Amino acid sequence: MEEVVLRLKELLFPSIADVAVLSVDVDIEIVRVDAQCIADGAVCPVCGVWSNRVHGSYLRFPADVPSGGRSVVLQLRVRRFTCGNSGCARRIFVERIPGLTRRHGQRTERLRSTLAAVGLALAGRAGARIARVLGASVSRSTVLRLVDALPEPEVPAQRVVGVDEYATRKGRHYGTVLVDIETRRPVDLLPDREASSLAS
Ligand SMILES: [Zn+2]
Incomplete structure (x- = not known):
């Protein structure tokens, strides 16, 4: 025994x-x-x-x-x-x-992380439904709260940056926009088109 x-x-x-x-x-x-x-x-x-x-x-x-x-x-x-x-x-x-x-936790750490992962994939309503099927009865708002309590993901440093220009004031003023090539998201807006601004 x-x-x-x-x-x-x-x-x-x-x-x-x-x-x-x-x-x-x-x-x-x-x-x-x-x-x-x-x-x-x-x-x-x-x-x-x-x-x-x-x-x-x-x-x-x-x-x-x-x-x-x-x-x-x-x-x-x-x-x-x-x-x-x-x-x-x-x-x-x-x-x-x-x-x-x-x-004061009502759940073990591994149940918390399991429910948070379900919530991340399915959000509150469907997450709570699937959790119930798995044997963990939990409300929709609890699923959302556990997702909310997850640490913020670290944003990786941009490895490849694209450069383009943008116009303001109906084309009378030009600036530079930097775009992360991998995520296709704007990273920064520079107020001018000077090489020194871009370098810094
Ligand atoms: Zn002490």
């Missing part, structure tokens, strides 16, 4: 350190995974000092990615620690499990 539980950890949380799966309960519609962090202590988020003085714990129930068409909910025991640094402003802090959930 112990072996099975260890294998479950590998199966369910392959990339997350210090998490143990205690049990898995399956019924017709839902899978409940009882899990907790097994690190000896945690680092205070305010002062960075390590503490192993446990000051109680509580349960959180973040939704996880569905499995076999069933919804998955973690029953995650989260510990509170006392910060041992007398100079620290924080007396009690809650442990964090990087990569698994975020503070």
